[in-house]
Amino acid sequence: MKPQLPDGLVAIVKRECATCVMVDPLFTNIAASGTPLTVYTQDDPTFPASVSAIHDADLSVSWHYDIETVPTLLRIENGEEVDRTFGWSKDAWQKFTGISDLGTELPVMRPGCGSLSVDPNLEDELRVRFTSSTLHSRHVELASAEDEFESMFTRGWTDGLPVIPPTPERVLRMLTGTTRSPQDVVAIAPPNLVELTVEKIAINAVMAGALPEYLPWIITALEAVCNDEFNMHGVLATTMPVGPVIICNGPGTKAIGMNSGVNVFGQGNRANLTIGRAVQLTIRNVGGGKPGEVDRATHGNPGKLSFCFAEDEAGSPFGTLAQERGIAPQQNAVTVFAGEGPRCVVDQAARTPEQLTNSFAACLRATHHPKSVLSFDAILVVSPDHSRVYAEAGWDREKILSELYARLNIPGAELVKGALDMAEGLPAKFADRIVPKFKAGGILLAHAGGGAGLFSSIIGGWANGAMGSTPVTRPVLS
Amino acid sequence: MSAPILLDPTNESRPAQREQLTRPASVKGLTVGLLDIVKARGDVYLNRLEELFVAEGAKVLRFRKPTFTKPAPPDLRHEISIQCNVVIEALAD
Secondary structure (H helix, E strand, C coil): CCCCCCCEEEEEECCCCHHHHHHCCHHHHHHHCCCCEEEEECCCCCCCCCCCCEECCCCHHHHHCCCCEECEEEEEECCEEEEEEECEEHHHHHHHHCCCCCCCCCCCEECCEECHHHCHHHHHHHHHHHHHHHCCCCEEECCCCCCHHHHHHHCCCCCCCCCCCCCHHHHHHHHCCCCCCCCCEEEEECCCCEEEEHHHHHHHHHHHCCCHHHHHHHHHHHHHHCCCCCCHHHHHHCCCCCEEEEEEECCHHHHCCCCCCCCCCCCCCHHHHHHHHHHHHHHHHHHCCCECCCECCCCCCHHHCCCEEECCCCCCCCCCHHHHCCCCCCCCEEEEEEEEEEEEEECCCCCCHHHHHHHHHHHHHCCCCCCCCCCEEEEEEECHHHHHHHHHHCCCHHHHHHHHHHHCEEEHHHCECCHHHCCCCECHHHCCCEEECCCCCCEEEEECCCCCCCEEEEEEEEEEHHHCECCEEEECCC | CCCCEEECCCCCCCCCCCCCCCCCCCCCCCEEEEEECCCCCHHHHHHHHHHHHHHCCCEEEEEECCCCCCCCCHHHHHHHHHHCCEEEEECCC
């Protein structure tokens, strides 16, 4: 609980700080001026020598009043802080105390020192001391001889890879990444339809290896998948090899160090991998969705561990996926898509946009089956080497997509059952019709990948629309 | 080394334990619900089941989920629970 401070001036100091030692004699003047003065000392109870001080031994005052620098002077009126100054500034201290000749012999200005309450060696311990009551999760106490990593495997908490032990220290540190309360309910998590709190997400984010600054992205991705539109229940339960593919947009992707370039879908980037992993671990642990139980995938795909990447916005000649889906420029956003693993499109010869689009269309046609139409969406992730062809020809997103759709209107004779000697296909009545491979809006265009390589990627989707899953885009809030 | 304390990452719930109903000795006179989850050819299977149940003297009611990819809506589950004595949910592919 936040300690109550007495009205008047309150100083927070420590002996270890040279600036605090320098201002020590001034406390006598301040105390003599008639304004009540209370001094809290962080380290040495005998300091300052000039007046008696209260030892902030557990740093409760320093923590609860967010003291970052010593010395700090607070002005308290009716029990509330109304003003503060920190470090030594002759002018500021004279105005703050109303003593016009205070410290005239001292230098004009001296910076203060770091408060013990923000000492990196103490911060985690203090956060547990003062804020662990905000956590409601059950404490699991391991035996001292128990290997914590093995015990987490045994308890069924992992995705098959080791996880970071979610200690209260780590979970509270993770929660500094969001302004949301730990008990806020973010969504109802399938398949068991349980309330998903920020605290439970933070625990799973720790286990996934994420950093606090990733947490808002993880929360947003979970909000985006846990609803009827995206239908995480079905994505989990299906026998098809799909999972949530998470595409991140906005300047925040750079701020948290996400990869949109070389090996964009691969290993090596902590943010990409742990954001996606945290989403899947949360569905597993909180939602209760486990392979072999509700997850009935025939093959699955390695992206079900984590499939998350940032779009290369700066290099894109056709804008961003998020903006296409209604997000304002510069707004951080997450788009989720029920998708399989990426498939490479190789075209090292196309030098015109028409040639390149022909290749993309031919490969897109094979999504799931060359004779399957309208049931599945796809993301086409265009690489920088390929997007250059479009940029040089002046093709924008609208032009690229309209040319793709035009090439994916397929004669029904190629699609009906038995055609091409394949049993799969449409009923015979479609033989004389032209049928589009994708429904309107069924091709999502994104830009990512390394700067060398005349390859792009197709990420095939799952049952689309109200029957299955619809992509969802949400702004990322802190 | 002190024993580490971990925070439980699960939903901490325990499934409710429910007694299974006794299997009826005969379906004669009972109302049997057949829930089609709308996977391809599920209706073929259920049509045959309906014939067999009717032949055994049962009354058959047919129900359909809106899509096989989502759980049956609560209203549909409620309807089945008040109209039927037993239910069969069919999966087909």
